[in-house]
Amino acid sequence: MRLVFEGKELSLSGVHSDSRKIKAGYLFVAIVGTQMDGHSCIEKSIKNGAKTIICQTLPVTLRPDVTYICVKDSAKALGQIVSLWNGEPSKKLRLIGVTGTNGKTTVTTLLYRVFRKLGYKVGLISTICNCINDRIVPTTHTTPDVIELNTLLVQMVSEGCDYVFMEVSSHAIDQKRIAGLQFKGGIFTNLTRDHLDYHKTFDIYRDVKKTFFDLLPTGAFALANKDDKNGAFMLQNTKAHKKFYSLQSLADFKSRILESHFNGTLMTINDKELSTLLVGKFNAYNLLAIYGTAILLGQNSDEILVLLSVLRPVIGRFETLNASRGFTVIVDYAHTPDALINVLNTINEILARKGKIITVIGCGGNRDKGKRSIMAREAVRLSQKVILTSDNPRFEEPGDIIEDMLAGLDDIQQKETICIVDRKEAIRTACLLAQPNDIVLIAGKGHEDYQEIKGVKNHFNDKKVVMEIIN
Ligand SMILES: CC(=O)N[C@H]1[C@@H](OP(=O)(O)OP(=O)(O)OC[C@H]2O[C@@H](n3ccc(=O)[nH]c3=O)[C@H](O)[C@@H]2O)O[C@H](CO)[C@@H](O)[C@@H]1O[C@H](C)C(=O)N[C@@H](C)C(=O)N[C@H](CCC(=O)O)C(=O)O
Numbered sequence: 028m029r030l031v032f033e034g035k036e037l038s039l040s041g042v043h044s045d046s047r048k049i050k051a052g053y054l055f056v057a058i059v060g061t062q063m064d065g066h067s068c069i070e071k072s073i074k075n076g077a078k079t080i081i082c083q084t085l086p087v088t089l090r091p092d093v094t095y096i097c098v099k100d101s102a103k104a105l106g107q108i109v110s111l112w113n114g115e116p117s118k119k120l121r122l123i124g125v126t127g128t129n130g131k132t133t134v135t136t137l138l139y140r141v142f143r144k145l146g147y148k149v150g151l152i153s154t155i156c157n158c159i160n161d162r163i164v165p166t167t168h169t170t171p172d173v174i175e176l177n178t179l180l181v182q183m184v185s186e187g188c189d190y191v192f193m194e195v196s197s198h199a200i201d202q203k204r205i206a207g208l209q210f211k212g213g214i215f216t217n218l219t220r221d222h223l224d225y226h227k228t229f230d231i232y233r234d235v236k237k238t239f240f241d242l243l244p245t246g247a248f249a250l251a252n253k254d255d256k257n258g259a260f261m262l263q264n265t266k267a268h269k270k271f272y273s274l275q276s277l278a279d280f281k282s283r284i285l286e287s288h289f290n291g292t293l294m295t296i297n298d299k300e301l302s303t304l305l306v307g308k309f310n311a312y313n314l315l316a317i318y319g320t321a322i323l324l325g326q327n328s329d330e331i332l333v334l335l336s337v338l339r340p341v342i343g344r345f346e347t348l349n350a351s352r353g354f355t356v357i358v359d360y361a362h363t364p365d366a367l368i369n370v371l372n373t374i375n376e377i378l379a380r381k382g383k384i385i386t387v388i389g390c391g392g393n394r395d396k397g398k399r400s401i402m403a404r405e406a407v408r409l410s411q412k413v414i415l416t417s418d419n420p421r422f423e424e425p426g427d428i429i430e431d432m433l434a435g436l437d438d439i440q441q442k443e444t445i446c447i448v449d450r451k452e453a454i455r456t457a458c459l460l461a462q463p464n465d466i467v468l469i470a471g472k473g474h475e476d477y478q479e480i481k482g483v484k485n486h487f488n489d490k491k492v493v494m495e496i497i498n
């Protein structure tokens with residue numbers, strides 16, 4: 028295939044950024060990664076048949092039969108070329124991106140369901156899975172790499188998708204996984220502490236998220252949560268037309284909560300009443316973002332409100348399980364301080380001291396260590412009993428992670444806190460301690476059906492464990 032890149036006509040039989048997947052006549056794009064530098068694999072790619080190389084620094088020895096193109100940002104070049112190579116699929120449908128610390132999976136998944144109910148053909152790219160209409164495609168990432176992304180978009184175009192709703196993680200923005208994609212709209216949910224193991228500082232994390240909106244084209248919309256202190260900041264340099272949503276002040280899309288229960292919420296959206304099965308103020312924000320997006324995509328307000336009223340919670344997000352002994356278990360994906368605070372505030376508000384909250388929580392290994400003490404501190408502050416356990420320890424010792432969490436507690440709190448490395452035992456203990464009207468919150472893993480230990484994903488699902496115990 029021939030394509031023109033930076034004024035040069037290239038004749039390629041394929042494109043890849045992994046030398047191990049290069050075939051005869053391929054273009055190899057050398058990417059500087061977090062574990063290694065793809066530039067050290069240029070020779071390997073040529074041995075495998077690469078005839079064209081895109082890189083940021085030229086190798087010392089140049090092969091006469093190989094074309095070298097030096098660029099400032101090879102990851103961005105990869106995105107642009109892979110999109111061209113695939114016929115720019117994102118220009119053949121309406122691609123909506125959702126970014127923010129929490130709410131991305133909820134907003135994208137429920138938008139996918141709403142637009143499927145409206146009769147459209149829809150794609151979904153999310154933490155839980157990717158969907159092409161009703162076909163589920165397993166995923167390993169919230170936002171896949173640019174080659175997998177474009178392959179998915181080509182399949183979605185070929186299956187007639189009108190819309191694609193995708194989560195845009197900060198790692199994906201930073202690594203240019205979305206380079207070359209044309210978005211019809213971008214949504215900002217909120218920004219709180221997360222992924223500081225990767226971005227190092229909150230300001231860097233914030234500025235990475237902002238580049239997603241900076242790059243939205245003029246014909247697109249940018250919808251932001253006005254109540255988040257970075258909401259206006261995210262949109263200040265966007266070329267897209269700006270819209271805001273809020274629970275606290277006047278905005279294009281405004282909501283108020285009237286009643287909150289464990290089985291749903293009564294709220295208004297732009298002064299129209301909505302009874303929803305979703306629970307919590309944080310979900311009111313999510314529903315408002317979904318409503319605003321649907322309106323900005325030209326849908327009818329009343330029709331959207333009816334569809335929102337029957338939406339069920341996303342798997343692993345505030346899923347309630349009623350035990351025969353009269354207590355309730357809530358399985359939730361909260362694994363950042365803000366998410367945990369939101370969930371526990373919601374439970375406290377609805378429970379109104381009619382029962383105790385028992386929280387089971389751990390922190391992922393090889394992720395942000397700084398949040399661990401905060402997670403434990405907030406869990407203790409907002410619960411009556413806390414059991415610290417394992418989440419995905421990955422290559423860390425579970426005991427070390429629990430020690431990091433305990434560091435957030437004073438001596439008395441540490442004595443009152445239970446530590447059980449085995450997550451199943453921790454859940455069982457919480458259910459044994461629970462009395463009628465109590466709430467057991469199992470936080471951090473949500474939908475996950477594995478527990479990752481030393482590189483092995485052992486089958487584990489919080490909800491299944493709870494069902495075994497309470498039934
Ligand atoms: C930290 C991180 O995000 N790493 C991602 C990154 O890999 P990397 O930068 O470490 O790549 P590398 O191993 O250093 O290799 C650098 C380059 O050399 C090339 N290479 C390497 C070896 C070789 O022999 N030949 C060769 O050419 C590689 O193809 C690559 O282009 O690029 C890879 C390809 O896109 C990703 O699979 C990988 O995700 C890792 C596995 C990961 O765990 N990422 C997580 C943290 C992540 O992305 N999470 C976000 C947010 C999650 C959430 O909060 O929801 C997500 O979007 O999932």
Ligand SMILES: Nc1ncnc2c1ncn2[C@@H]1O[C@H](COP(=O)(O)OP(=O)(O)OP(=O)(O)O)[C@@H](O)[C@H]1O
Binds near residue numbers: 169
């Ligand atoms: N709008 C929100 N504001 C704050 N917390 C939220 C919000 N929506 C969901 N949460 C909390 O965050 C958790 C994760 O929600 P969700 O999976 O939708 O977020 P996400 O942005 O996709 O997360 P991730 O970055 O891990 O993929 C939920 O289980 C809930 O505890």
Ligand SMILES: N[C@H](CCC[C@H](N)C(=O)O)C(=O)O
Binds near residue numbers: 390475
């Ligand atoms: N998918 C995200 C969140 C994992 C959440 C929690 N279960 C953990 O392992 O930290 C990641 O890989 O960072």
Ligand SMILES: [Mg+2]
Binds near residue numbers: 131132153154155194
């Ligand atoms: Mg997600």
